[in-house]
Amino acid sequence: MGLVAEYEILCAHLPLVDVAAAVPDATLEVAIQFNHGDRPPFLVHATHDDHAPLERAFASSTFVDTYALVGRAGETRRYQVRSAVSMEAQLGDHLDDLDDLRALATAEAIVERIRVTPRGWIQTGWFADRAAFDAFRTFWQRNDCFSLRRLTRDGDPEEPGDGLTDRQREALRIAYEMGYFDIPRRASLDDVATELDITASSLSERLRRAQTHLIETTVASTWPPLPDT
Known part of the structure; x- marks a missing residue:
């Protein structure tokens, strides 16, 4: 039986981490169109209330050659990003064996989802068996940048919210109990941050990532339809 894994690759040199x-x-x-040579286009679904700083980050990224807006739905925009360098050139100075990286491309695995963070990539992947998963895990562990978040067998039931970090779960619980999600709100972001002894900006990011994960695992498994106009 196959395995489904969610894991984090902690590498600041992965594509678009600087963005x-x-x-x-x-x-x-991110979705990568691997059938387009050694510099495949990246399809980036970006959700943010102001896309101007995001596009400035694309323009200043050393990995990005060109980018184009190809669709939008609410606060989410879809970009096609073409790279200035290949994945191997981007990572070559930071990994111990590029041959093993190339071998991973033919492993019996499918990467279903890639989320880019300021620390690296969070991926969800399907692996044919334990050997396929171990080959993938061993490579990234050897480069000191692999963190397993969840591992289940294909077909195992999964509770909504599985995969939240302890800190994300705590932030959601405290914010809910204090009334941050009430209408009208009974607690501000600063109130909840003070209770958790973190900054308001750290809490905002933690809540956003937790809410994004909950949406991804419940109601947003597919890209929303684009408007007709």
Whole structure:
């Protein structure tokens, strides 16, 4: 039976991590069109209330050659990003064995989702068996940048919200109990941040990532339809 894994690759040199670091409160989901040579286009679904800083980050990224807006739905925009360098050139100075990286491309695995963060990539992948998963995990662990978040067997039931970090779960619980999600609100972002002894900006990012994960695992498994106009 196959395995489904959610894991984080902690590597600041992965493509578009510099963009996520420049706009840390944006949500970036990426799909890679691997059948387009050694510099495949990236499809980036970016959710943010102001896309001007995001596009400035694209323009200043050393990885990005060109980008184009190809669709929008609410606060989410879809961009096609063409890279200035190949993945191997981008990562070559920071990984110990590029041959093993190339071998991963033919592994019996499918990466279903990539979320870009200021620290690296969070991926959800399907692996044919334990050996396929171990080959993938071992490579990234050897480069000191692999963190497993969840591992289940294909077909195992999964509770909504599975995969939240302890800090995300705590932030949601405290914010809910204090009335941050009430209408009207009974507690401000600063109130909840004080209760958790963190900054308001850290709490905002934590809540956004937790809410994004809950949406992804419940109601937003597919890209919303684009408007007709």
